[in-house]
Amino acid sequence: MSDPTGARTILPAGDGPSRTPAKGARMAAPGSTRPGTERRPGPGRRSPGSTTTQAAPTGRTGAARLLLGRDAVMIYLLLVVVFYACIVVPRFASPVTVGFLLLDVIPTLLIALPMTLVIISGEIDLSVASIAGLTSALMGVLWQAGTPIALVLVICVLAGLVAGAFNGVLIAYLGLPSLAVTIGTLALFRGLALVVIGDNAVANFPPGLTAFFTSKLGGTGIPTVMVGVVVLIVAFAVVLHFTPFGRGLFALGYSKEAATFVGIDVAQSKFLLYLATGTVSALAGIYWTLRYSSARSDNASGLELAVIAAVLLGGVSIFGGKGSIPGVLAGVLLIGTINYALKLDRVSEVVLIIVTGSLLILSVVAPTIPTALRRARHARRVRSAPLS
């Protein structure tokens, strides 16, 4: 963020129009600190003049970093909630719980994976639930028209791929702001779902298949589908954390200019991300259809905000450049567990969304409190210090 104008003149022309919303600019609370200055541990700020440049790595390293980081805290919190629920909530500690909890959480979990990558790269995708709805509608109509189920599934995944590619072209190659574009495609894809299936519902999917989607692995209560979900989780975690492409996404989220200079193909990376969200959303749509054995145009509507809430709760920064798959998993499961435990405990379902919202706000406000306190103390010291 030091001198974007200097970088502008020499950027390749292809990236021309897409640079307006620089990273820190997205929806920032005005007056929030620049990325370079926020949340630096204490010793870095001695004199008021030296706020930006000195970036000595003063953070935790090694095991401490793993055990005390944001992700770890989320996982501890999840464990605490699970233990607490097991003790306090009757009937919570049983395989039935595991089964239903996971079945409920799978759509969010699936879409949260590519969404994590998208938000880390500094973009957003609001159209995911509409893509799932479109897939669901398509599935119903194709199946009713007598298409073999295998072909139906293939076409549905391809439809998701195409929908994702549409988003991707507009955002990555035309450089349009992703928030605005995906609000548009949110309406468009949901509208197409309506066009495809109208207000009909298709329910007569092959019983074998729908039974498979609600079946459990032996007596453990873990849904069979989880095997596939775990494979996807591992795949996304590996891509994000252990490949050059994944490291590039973090760089992209921090600064698009810098990422371009170190040789990351910004447009292509973003395009691939939107392909991934489209495809995985289609999988979630298929899952949704078969789990509830009902294909309707309004399936999964409103899921986009739930997914984003879970991802942000999982420690992904809305500005990009920060986040991890384990943290997001913990975030998704935390919301799922709390909701399920409260439901079992007969807390009325309507209070649940208050919990979700409060958690989300708390998760972003809480980390800023120590920084704010430190800044206030620092400001007081500066003011009281003699001018010399």
Added chain:
Amino acid sequence: MSLDSRSAAPVQPAAHPKPSPLGSFLKLRELPVILALVVLVAVTAAVNPLFLSQQGIKDLLLNATILMILAVGQTLVIITRNIDLSVGSILGLVAFGTGSVFVAAPELPIILVFLIGIAFGAVLGAVNGLLITIAKVPALVITLGTLYIFRGINNAWAGGTQYFAGERPDAFGNLSVDTVLGFPVITLIAVVVVAVVAVYMLGTRPGRDLYAIGSEPEAAKLFGIPVARRVLLAFVVNGALAGLAGILYASRFNSVGATTGTGLELDVVAAAVVGGVAIFGGSGTVVGAAIGALLLTTITSALTALRVDKFWQQAIVGILILAAVVIDRLAGARAARKLRIAEARNV
């Protein structure tokens, strides 16, 4: 988007000849959406003359009223480079609150109910604004959280209860039936709101400050603009307007309950975007946003009048939003190029 031609013009007034009125009209950001609205209405009226009958116009305006007010409020927030996703929930809470006030105290003067509702909305908006400005966290995250919290409170408060129009005084319900000069009363309220806020944004110091904040928050701060206070103001006004919209909702629609206004937030943002408000702040007008809202709601009626399959409506709305985004980008690119050329000449 911060390179908007209008925001750049005052920098070097001597270098440019004063643009002709026609030229500045053609460059108007709202022009595409006005054109789209005119073409839409003209085509529909040509095919189906009933569309522009007195009743038809009244329905159009009534349908647009609530979205217009919400879009105006949202525009203030978006111009400061923030966003408020909680407006649908605020509207729901206030609408249900209005219903309960009338049940609890049927003889309360209507004007007082309006004041209570607007104040309630303003308080909810202030919650958003304070969280965002004090904790310095992104508005998207905070208002996504309050979207859920306000909705949850609404659920907990209402439960299965719904208040129906019969439980409200006739005079209140008549606000959305009676017309003055052919305009429904609640639409006139909306028009007054649009006019007042438009003047405020154009001609007052705090209004201009909002644009400055959205163009470049850091520069605005260095310039001495009280950024946090102005952003808080935008959120409070937006909350108050969402509250007003909630009251009008209670007047216009038969029932208010736990789910009133669900999912409205993205429609509102869409209306603002269609009306030429740049999603990253710094440019756009409330008049544009209001026309955007009018266009979005008119499309629904127009498609019905044109006997287009009703299932196509939402898809067309989506295409419209995308078109607005593309047009905005093209206009921005043109303005940026002009600015570069002007700067090069000025060296």
